[in-house]
Amino acid sequence: SQQGEEDPQALSIQEGENATMNCSYKTSINNLQWYRQNSGRGLVHLILIRSNEREKHSGRLRVTLDTSKKSSSLLITASRAADTASYFCATDGGGSYIPTFGRGTSLIVHP
Amino acid sequence: DAGVIQSPRHEVTEMGQEVTLRCKPISGHNSLFWYRQTMMRGLELLIYFNNNVPIDDSGMPEDRFSAKMPNASFSTLKIQPSEPRDSAVYFCASSPGGLVIEQYFGPGTRLTVT
Numbered sequence: 023s024q025q026g027e028e029d030p031q032a033l034s035i036q037e038g039e040n041a042t043m044n045c046s047y048k049t050s051i052n053n054l055q056w057y058r059q060n061s062g063r064g065l066v067h068l069i070l071i072r073s074n075e076r077e078k079h080s081g082r083l084r085v086t087l088d089t090s091k092k093s094s095s096l097l098i099t100a101s102r103a104a105d106t107a108s109y110f111c112a113t114d115g116g117g118s119y120i121p122t123f124g125r126g127t128s129l130i131v132h133p
Numbered sequence: 134d135a136g137v138i139q140s141p142r143h144e145v146t147e148m149g150q151e152v153t154l155r156c157k158p159i160s161g162h163n164s165l166f167w168y169r170q171t172m173m174r175g176l177e178l179l180i181y182f183n184n185n186v187p188i189d190d191s192g193m194p195e196d197r198f199s200a201k202m203p204n205a206s207f208s209t210l211k212i213q214p215s216e217p218r219d220s221a222v223y224f225c226a227s228s229p230g231g232l233v234i235e236q237y238f239g240p241g242t243r244l245t246v247t
Contacts, residue, residue, distance in 0.1 A: 064241050065226075067237065070235060126175070
């Protein structure tokens with residue numbers, strides 16, 4: 023299965039701290055995406071990293087990809103209470119570019 | 134652009150009733166996806182369309198579920214008859230298609246079947 027698995031399942035930190043979430047997958051991928059879901063809302067696309075890329079940045083977000091370890095990490099620097107949400111990784115691979123979503127990491131940032 | 138629009142936002146129905154969920158994708162997007170999200174099973178892809186044509190419906194749980202996309206700006210997901218285990222949040226998402234694979238999600242429809 024292409025489905026990524028996020029780790030940890032839940033993360034609780036204080037505002038201002040950095041938050042790191044990981045995603046592991048089992049087979050080779052074309053792309054890996056990270057999405058955010060606020061409570062009661064739909065998922066919002068954050069960042070896409072392709073299999074030939076190792077790192078991407080977007081504002082306070084930093085994503086790394088290690089294809090040799092079949093893993094990715096999402097780092098949120100200087101977290102804010104508004105970052106409280108669930109974060110999902112989605113992978114696609116083989117002949118399909120349709121992403122498969124993991125179960126997500128629930129992040130709580132305390133003010 | 135208003136984003137992906139779903140209706141209704143909430144639906145409460147009794148077991149055995151027909152339920153129809155509606156979705157309007159972002160204009161110009163060629164791919165449309167229907168997902169179901171529950172605590173137990175996470176986010177499951179039910180079906181996706183490309184240029185209004187159903188490409189993969191292997192995620193549709195059973196014959197009680199059907200989906201249509203009569204034109205580029207409208208899709209429906211129908212459950213007939215509904216059962217309590219169908220209770221979930223149903224999301225519609227659209228994507229530009231081609232090499233652009235990022236998905237844009239609607240706000241979801243929370244379905245409760247009693």
